[in-house]
Amino acid sequence: MRPYVRPYAWRMVVMVLAALGGVAASIVVPLVTAKVVDGPIAHHDKAGLLPLALLAIGLGVAEAVLIFIRRWVQNTATLGIERRMRDDLYIHLQALPPSFHDQWQSGQLLSRATSDLSAIRRFTGFGVVFLIVNVATFATIIGLLVHKDALLGTLVAVTLLPVIPLCARFERRYRRISRRVQDQQGDVATQVEEAATGLRVIKAFGRRELVAGRFDESARTLRGTQLEQARLRAGFVSFLDLIPNVALALVMLLGAFAVSSGRLTLGGLVAFITLVLQLVWPVEALGFILASAQEAATAAQRVYEVYDTVPAIRDDPQAQPLERARGHxxxxxxxxxxxxxxxxxxxxxxxxxxxxxxxxxxxxxxxxxxxxxxxxxxxxxxxxxxxxxxxxxxxxxxxxxxxxxxxxxxxxxxxxxxxxxxxxxxxxxxxxxxxxxxxxxxxxxxxxxxxxxxxxxxxxxxxxxxxxxxxxxxxxxxxxxxxxxxxxxxxxxxxxxxxxxxxxxxxxxxxxxxxxxxxxxxxxxxxxxxxxxxxxxxxxxxxxxxxxxxxxxxxxxxxxxxxxxxxxxx
The missing domain is CATH 3.40.50.300 (P-loop containing nucleotide triphosphate hydrolases)
Structure with missing residues (x-):
């Protein structure tokens, strides 16, 4: 992957920085909200409300601009990486001898050049960036929560600990099923290609129903594997969605006692709850990021199965051009x-x-x-x-x-x-x-x-x-x-x-x-x-x-x- 990413390295850096900047702006908003609640609202200071409101609006605008920059750079960079990979894969396929293509189904090669490269591009453009951003977001928010209230902040951190072993277990299972899905997609693509090129033979022998039945069997097998993949992913994401909500319920309950005892201000509780809510997306996104990572990993494995085949027929380093051939x-x-x-x-x-x-x-x-x-x-x-x-x-x-x-x-x-x-x-x-x-x-x-x-x-x-x-x-x-x-x-x-x-x-x-x-x-x-x-x-x-x-x-x-x-x- 490194040779393909290198020409777009500066764009990837801009993309990560823009994403981090957008997240930073969104994290600051709850802190501004706390200032509004504990300041102008608590003291009925209408004059002090305007600058804080303008600051919140400015942060929102800044976040929107940074999101636009991130998405634009993301698309130009990742689509460029995908194009370069597809070009190189096509050139490599052309360099391989006929004996290689005789042994491979055309649909398997087609799926590697299309859906597999798209899976790599999705993870490169979204998964990698948000894995970095979400880790930074998680660490920053937990740090702010502990700073505001050590007890509540530690409680939120402990509540999120089960995510780690859950992610490890999910990765192992999802990697295996992703490979099966991608291989079966290649089989289906092969059958479509063969049905198109052999249409005259199929019609001439009246075997349309036979071929359709075989295709239906392959399609059903693929559907069953995709449903198994969807169930695994849905269960994982559902559990991830539950964890931050449990943490939020505990914060609201214990936070009310903290406010009543004077350990935490009302504005601090509002900010605390808002920050915990901002943890919901990073935790939930882990499901998509890990699934995307495993799909990209198996896709890369399938693509490099082709790349690892060294062309048996190629120019010798000492090869010389044939000039003015006589034809003997x-x-x-x-x-x-x-x-x-x-x-x-x-x-x-x-x-x-x-x-x-x-x-x-x-x-x-x-x-x-x-x-x-x-x-x-x-x-x-x-x-x-x-x-x-x-x-x-x-x-x-x-x-x-x-x-x-x-x-x-x-x-x-x-x-x-x-x-x-x-x-x-x-x-x-x-x-x-x-x-x-x-x-x-x-x-x-x-x-x-x-x-x-x-x-x-x-x-x-x-x-x-x-x-x-x-x-x-x-x-x-x-x-x-x-x-x-x-x-x-x-x-x-x-x-x-x-x-x-x-x-x-x-x-x-x-x-x-x-x-x-x-x-x-x-x-x-x-x-x-x-x-x-x-x-x-x-x-x-x-x-x-x-x-x-x-x-x-x-x-x-x-x-x-x-x-x-x-x-x-x-």
Whole structure:
């Protein structure tokens, strides 16, 4: 928290000082009241009443001004802290590899970036300030009470002592239940997100009632936990409310005897009672402050579960930029296994892709084709061996320069809730209109001009307003717009119909003639675009050669392509 608070430290100080000043003004008012009762009222001194009344009004105005300053500074500071934390969390999430996001529910990450950070902000802006202010208020008032009447003041202090063990017990119980609530909120958020993105599947299978039932079960579980949390908090606050009221009743009873015996003046009793009343809010506020503190603590714990995950793929301190890449890609003894798995997906892969050459990767499902493609732009790192570009280990290159030289299009095209132009120029936001048009033409994506607002048409979340073929063509345009030195295509033509596939392949042939390309393919027509083909089997390179040579000499190669054609035909 310290790095986020530091830029706003002076505002936090102003906020605390303003709060303390406001409380000080409110504490002085009962003392002025005592002077009014024991002075002008007791002696019927109308002239002496005016200056004391003006002083009370001035204190009230000062308190109001200080409250305004405190609230304004509080909002600007705490909202700034929350924004900085949210920005850093988002940047950290972007730095984490795909394997991290594969293991986490999206709703859990979303709840950490929204409700958890809001809980931290509430405690930072309100809880911390009023914890300081209320302790100072409590100590000051008890001191004044003891000064006015030692017996009554000590009695009030003793009456409030049970608050300490009660607070300790409440904190332990509330911390556990707060964690459960926040985790369950993440589960509910995940179900909402999955229902939104999978709406077509849910409707297509007629499973709306099933999904709604599961959501209702999660929502009921969350509601039950929240009610348990509310009962715990309500009981605690109710008891806190009772304690100062008991103290007030004792003060009124014993204070009357003190006045009658002459030990305390009437004005002193009025001031005493008013000061005790001012203890009600600090004591009651303990319930909110402690609850807010535990919510913030569990929220911070959940957020730092993400922060504590160190990005496995990041720039080496000695990383150098890749300049004027020619596109010579080599896989040297490459072995890859997912974290926690003893079985490698790739084992001892050796491949050499010369500049300007197109290498097709063919293999049955699970042979490691897509994993091999992920290693070039460092979406994953090798377990053993190395991948090089122009002789440089990709782990020794800066990620920015590597991913500027290597463009990727995936089998599942991902588009964002933005305009067509913003999606196409994602990797090259400074691309000219001519470059955008060229990329669209190359990917046979001229259909965008028929959309309601052309290139400015928003495609909707994940591009679901477009067909699968349209999404893949836009993803292909995004990959080729920068004319990369290396182009990695993970079966980007899988959702195209036969006619569009033919057009895109013809256009793609022009792109592949000017760049190094690694293409994961399943169709014989796409394999024909490649200069050479590598056949993968169980994570190993079984054969490398031209399409015609492999068809003639490697029966398994023909079997794999035949199986893919059968799947496509069915």
């Amino acid at each position: 890609v080599r896989f040297e003894g490459v072995t890859f296994a997912f974290e926690g798995s003893d079985e490698p997906v790739l084992a001892g892969v050796d491949l050499d892709v010369r500049p300007g050459e197109t290498l097709a990767i063919v293999g049955s499902s699970g042979s490691g084709k897509s994993t091999l493609a992920m290693l070039v732009p460092r979406l994953a790192d090798v377990t053993q061996g190395r991948v090089t570009i122009d002789g440089h280990d990709v782990r020794e290159l800066t990620l920015q320069s590597l991913r500027s030289a290597v463009a990727t299009a995936f089998e599942e095209p991902i588009l964002f809730s933005a305009s067509v132009r913003e999606n196409v120029t994602l990797g090259h936001p400074d691309a000219t209109d001519a470059e955008v048009e060229q990329a669209l033409a190359l990917a046979q994506a001229d259909f965008v001009h028929d959309l309601p607002w052309g290139l400015q048409t928003r495609v909707g979340e994940q591009g679901m307003s477009l067909s699968g073929g349209q999404r893949q063509r836009l993803a292909l345009a995004r990959a080729v717009i920068g004319r990369p030195a290396v182009l990695v295509l993970d079966d980007p033509l899988s959702a195209l119909d036969v006619e569009t596939e033919h057009l895109v392949e013809r256009a793609l042939a022009r792109v592949l003639s000017t760049t190094t390309a690694i293409v994961v393919v399943h169709r014989p027509s796409t394999v024909a675009l490649a200069d050479r083909v590598a056949l993968l089997r169980d994570g190993r390179v079984q054969a490398v050669g031209t399409h015609s040579d492999l068809m003639a000499t490697v029966p398994e190669y023909a079997d794999v392509l035949g199986q893919e054609e059968e799947v496509r035909a069915s």
